[in-house]
Amino acid sequence: MNAAEYIKDKILLLVLHMSCMLLMAGFLHATGYETGYGLLILIFWLMILAVWLGVGYYNRKCYFRELETALEKMDQQYLLGELMPVSHRLEDQLYKEMIRTSNKSVIERIRQIEDEQKEYREYIESWVHEIKAPITSIDLMCENHREDITRRIHLENQKIENYVDMALYYARSDEVYKDYVIQKTDLEETAVVVLNRNKRYLIQSQVQAEVDCRDLAYTDQKWITFILNQLVLNSTKYRRETGARIWIRTEKYRHGVRLIVKDNGIGIREEELDRIFEKGFTGSNGRKRERSTGMGLYLCDRLCRKLGIVINVNSREGEGTSVSLEFPVSNYLLKE
Amino acid sequence: MHIMIVEDDAVIRQELQVLLENALYQVTALKDFSDVASDVLAGEPDLVLLDLNLPEESGFDICTEIRAESEIPVIFVTSRTDSMDELNGMLGGGDDYITKPFQAPILLARIAAVLKRTCRNTSKEAVRLTHKGVELDIARGMISHGNRQAELSKNELKIMHFLFQRKGEIVSRADMIEYLWDNQVFIDDNTLSVNVTRIRGKLQGIGVRDLIETKRGMGYRI
Numbered sequence: 001m002n003a004a005e006y007i008k009d010k011i012l013l014l015v016l017h018m019s020c021m022l023l024m025a026g027f028l029h030a031t032g033y034e035t036g037y038g039l040l041i042l043i044f045w046l047m048i049l050a051v052w053l054g055v056g057y058y059n060r061k062c063y064f065r066e067l068e069t070a071l072e073k074m075d076q077q078y079l080l081g082e083l084m085p086v087s088h089r090l091e092d093q094l095y096k097e098m099i100r101t102s103n104k105s106v107i108e109r110i111r112q113i114e115d116e117q118k119e120y121r122e123y124i125e126s127w128v129h130e131i132k133a134p135i136t137s138i139d140l141m142c143e144n145h146r147e148d149i150t151r152r153i154h155l156e157n158q159k160i161e162n163y164v165d166m167a168l169y170y171a172r173s174d175e176v177y178k179d180y181v182i183q184k185t186d187l188e189e190t191a192v193v194v195l196n197r198n199k200r201y202l203i204q205s206q207v208q209a210e211v212d213c214r215d216l217a218y219t220d221q222k223w224i225t226f227i228l229n230q231l232v233l234n235s236t237k238y239r240r241e242t243g244a245r246i247w248i249r250t251e252k253y254r255h256g257v258r259l260i261v262k263d264n265g266i267g268i269r270e271e272e273l274d275r276i277f278e279k280g281f282t283g284s285n286g287r288k289r290e291r292s293t294g295m296g297l298y299l300c301d302r303l304c305r306k307l308g309i310v311i312n313v314n315s316r317e318g319e320g321t322s323v324s325l326e327f328p329v330s331n332y333l334l335k336e
Numbered sequence: 337m338h339i340m341i342v343e344d345d346a347v348i349r350q351e352l353q354v355l356l357e358n359a360l361y362q363v364t365a366l367k368d369f370s371d372v373a374s375d376v377l378a379g380e381p382d383l384v385l386l387d388l389n390l391p392e393e394s395g396f397d398i399c400t401e402i403r404a405e406s407e408i409p410v411i412f413v414t415s416r417t418d419s420m421d422e423l424n425g426m427l428g429g430g431d432d433y434i435t436k437p438f439q440a441p442i443l444l445a446r447i448a449a450v451l452k453r454t455c456r457n458t459s460k461e462a463v464r465l466t467h468k469g470v471e472l473d474i475a476r477g478m479i480s481h482g483n484r485q486a487e488l489s490k491n492e493l494k495i496m497h498f499l500f501q502r503k504g505e506i507v508s509r510a511d512m513i514e515y516l517w518d519n520q521v522f523i524d525d526n527t528l529s530v531n532v533t534r535i536r537g538k539l540q541g542i543g544v545r546d547l548i549e550t551k552r553g554m555g556y557r558i
Contacts, residue, residue, distance in 0.1 A: 132415035133345050136437040140351030143440040144358065151510065161437055192520055196439050199517040203510075209522035 187213040217327040235263035262322040268315040277301040340381035373401035388414035484542040508555040
């Protein structure tokens, strides 16, 4: 709000005063009042009006500045109604009341949505735990009756497990802080578990893998297994036709340990590289190959941020992709 | 080795039993969960696979009850993956923890590891295997025939070990590759052929011919 805007707002009042001044001048003139005195009255009138407007402008300016600062400082801006400055003006009081009522309904709605979301998330979690029992049964049955057909069933079952896991971790990714244990993690073991989980898929896809993870990292085993699983699945999905390979290795760097998953697959186009962590981004590869959900890398990135892991992707189309996860040694506490 | 399974899901219980029996363990599966702790103690198993979500009592409580009386190793099996469970598992005296769905080889490896830690007197797996005059020394990674010997690479050793374990049987390539993946050799079909060819070369070098037969479309046999 500036002075010009304020004057514009008060235009009706000004017009009223002007007309009154004109009327009075005319009246005084008609009754033969002395022009000098008449001018004096008008000048006083104008001065009083100017002071009135000036004070009014200053008051409003202060009031709204206070309101703005309150709004800026606020964490949840929809709570403004509670923090509006006190004003003796009737209009302000009425507005305040209305804003408070409106805020209250917003707050109620938010609570309701939060509750619904929480219930939904809890349901997804319990559903995932339920569905894991039949997945385990199918796995064991396949294991106990090794034939060509059970191999294929096992492969499909593994896909179900991976999708189910994604749902679980998506539901949970908001609440990482509640569910993590940072501990010394043997990355070699993690890599072996991930490769074993997907062995049928990898063998069927004629992918060879090499693991060389001598370094230990401080991180949450469960989450890192999930992330690594996504990376291995991606490398397998976007493999080259023949001689596909995946290398999983670790190296030390100045601030900690780096886990690198490298493949010699079809790579990612340079212009798409910036967008791969976006939710739902599938890219040209995702559309050409097997169906892609665009969720895998999005979840990886999101989890890495929460766990304080730095994730980097290097890729050349036609040559391969390498994803590195950096575990800073001194900075392993959860971020956010 | 005697393993007791405490699992309320009938299908999983049954399949687990088959899996463990195939792995040459003696298995008892509990079907009544009213008083698990005393049943376990009465059965005197060498190891207990304990599900966490049981109808009557939680696996943690049962473990605590068992621990009060005995040091039988306990491996928890559960579908919950929250870390709190993991912590409780450790505090409740469990020896290890595996989440559903698990890979059978990993479960077997965990069981073997816990048994190895807890029972010192388990007989060690033979480190020397012989077949048709050829001796495989697993500890040293050597294969010998008469007084001539050759050194095997890690992959070649694993391949030979698997063949020696199944003397006279036809081992399918798919089984072979899966076994190798279970043992941290992550190779594909072509590389398996290359490795087998290389082993044949080494065998010839020590004067053994035709030890490994190729059965077309079926696999290998020694």
